[in-house]
Amino acid sequence: MAVKIDGKSISSELRLSIADEIKQLKQKNPGFEPRLTIIQVGDRPDSSVYVRMKLKSSEEVGIRGELLKFPADINQEELITEVERLNQDPSVHGILIQLPLPEHLDEPLITNKVIQSKDIDGFTNLNLASVFKKSDKPLYVPCTPKGILYLLDHEKVEISGKNVVVCGRSDIVGGPLSKLLEKRGGTVTVIHSRSTQAQKEFFCKNADILISAVGQVNFITGDIIKEGAVVIDVGTNYVPDATKKSGQRMCGDVDYASTEPKASLITPVPGGVGPMTVVMVLANVLESAKASLDSQSS
């Protein structure tokens, strides 16, 4: 039986320590006020949930969080003008563009408009380049990969020398995460939409650490994992559930029932990686606000 990695309680501990640090910085530096601006375009219910969680957590730790919400049909130039305005505002330390954006908007182009010092999601080309450069360190590690690395370190999981499989190659999770794990000494294989079933099974069966971020229910089942593997589930999928008021239930990519008995450590969904993503937004905003404080005093 696996030990469950409790992302909810680990993120709560970290949130408390962030709150404590902000409180002390405010005492020493009157006027210090970390500030996060979130841009949401449209009304996707899942995005609204994540945005609310980020704003609520910001408030809890002493970060001033605010939401700029735009209609789904906003014109691209208007949105870019807003980002550029926030880039120029010295009181804003973090700019977060909630993804996904509506189809007509060029997501890579828009996320890349955020000035690097406020790119607390870590999605700009400059920041991602430093994730991929062997000897470089990114200014901000993207929040979900940062949360996963924190969980692995918290549970004292050795990465160096291990077979690590990352399922998914998105710009938000799989892409940066696979590189960060490789930088930490893991031998990393990426499984993606063009991988064959045979490749998927072969590599997963040999994985000491298996991370799934594909957004597909039951993508990982117990029969394709190695005995004792560490399994990290990044999936946020919804399946119909008549017992729930909403008529649906959240689940990950991993079939928990068949995987948990073989794994050594496993993250649940909900309550695993998701809460870590939110707390890492706070951690990155705090880093940005501290950097701006340092630049004022030097």
Ligand SMILES: Nc1nc2c(c(=O)[nH]1)N[C@@H](CN(C=O)c1ccc(C(=O)N[C@@H](CCC(=O)O)C(=O)O)cc1)CN2
């Ligand atoms: N600009 C960004 N957009 C998106 C990101 C991101 O990192 N930056 N990631 C995802 C969604 N996401 C954050 O925005 C996110 C997903 C899930 C959770 C979470 O805590 N989930 C809970 C369950 C929540 C629920 O009840 O619905 C859990 O897993 O326990 C937080 C953030 C895409 N967009």
